[in-house]
Amino acid sequence: MKTAPFPIVDGQIHQPSPPLPTDGDLTEAARLLINVEIAREAMDSVGVDAALVVAALPYVDACVARYPGRFIGVETFAATGADLATAVERARGDSRLAAGRLLVTDFRTTELSPGFTSGGMDAGFEAAERVGLPLFLSTHGQPAAMRPLIEKHGDLTVIIDHLGVSQHPVSPPRDDPWDRLDGLLALADLPNVHVKLCGIPLLSAQAYPFADTWPNLHRVIAAFGADRLLWASDYTRLRMADARSPLRNRGCLYSECRDMLLHSDEIDEAAKAAIFGGTVMRLLDWMPSAG
Numbered sequence: 595m596k597t598a599p600f601p602i603v604d605g606q607i608h609q610p611s612p613p614l615p616t617d618g619d620l621t622e623a624a625r626l627l628i629n630v631e632i633a634r635e636a637m638d639s640v641g642v643d644a645a646l647v648v649a650a651l652p653y654v655d656a657c658v659a660r661y662p663g664r665f666i667g668v669e670t671f672a673a674t675g676a677d678l679a680t681a682v683e684r685a686r687g688d689s690r691l692a693a694g695r696l697l698v699t700d701f702r703t704t705e706l707s708p709g710f711t712s713g714g715m716d717a718g719f720e721a722a723e724r725v726g727l728p729l730f731l732s733t734h735g736q737p738a739a740m741r742p743l744i745e746k747h748g749d750l751t752v753i754i755d756h757l758g759v760s761q762h763p764v765s766p767p768r769d770d771p772w773d774r775l776d777g778l779l780a781l782a783d784l785p786n787v788h789v790k791l792c793g794i795p796l797l798s799a800q801a802y803p804f805a806d807t808w809p810n811l812h813r814v815i816a817a818f819g820a821d822r823l824l825w826a827s828d829y830t831r832l833r834m835a836d837a838r839s840p841l842r843n844r845g846c847l848y849s850e851c852r853d854m855l856l857h858s859d860e861i862d863e864a865a866k867a868a869i870f871g872g873t874v875m876r877l878l879d880w881m882p883s884a885g
Contacts, residue, residue: 640852676717728878732755735774753824
């Protein structure tokens, strides 16, 4: 189902799973393949052409092997120090992967992780800049703390996850989910910083089309420009989340996350083309195909 005159690339999906248990006799390879097809079917249902898979490597491998033109992986690194540098170098040479990801905060508390505050991630930044591996940073409300390392590595492509703010679930809900947005906006003067517009419906107190998010989205667009922004659904998390509206008691829909931007008059077609695919394809040097 083609829904736009430009490619639509989802900048973040995790591994989905069936709503009911599967046959206990299935092999692990079969289970992975089922989950690949769940992701592919979800994308087809809402007109998403391709996706970045943020998941364990066996699932990334299954996705890329099955649909090499539609999926590419992002590896989340757990190591620190020299081990992290080695992992980054390995990832750069892995054709299944287009980027890496660092959890610089603990999403459960939104506090900076010991691995970051101890300097254990510095080697990863250095290695990623040296080998040219883009890094996604999950800051959960702490983007401002990234500035010293980002400034030090000016040739490193950095993408701040989730608009730089913490989001439910999995982080604790906040009275104002946008209250840490200024920390993100303060990074806009650094040209190697980009922003993932991810999980937007979860920052709304309204039902679709989540109109109350636009004042803050316009602040982000004005600060960074559409060419430094990319869209992502994180739809497996959307499925877990109430929309915090008395009108609904179910999870947010994949299609609504896409359509609130795609069918909005708040941004023009050129901005939509960049946000929905142009930016991420350029940053990752990846051109999806339907093959």
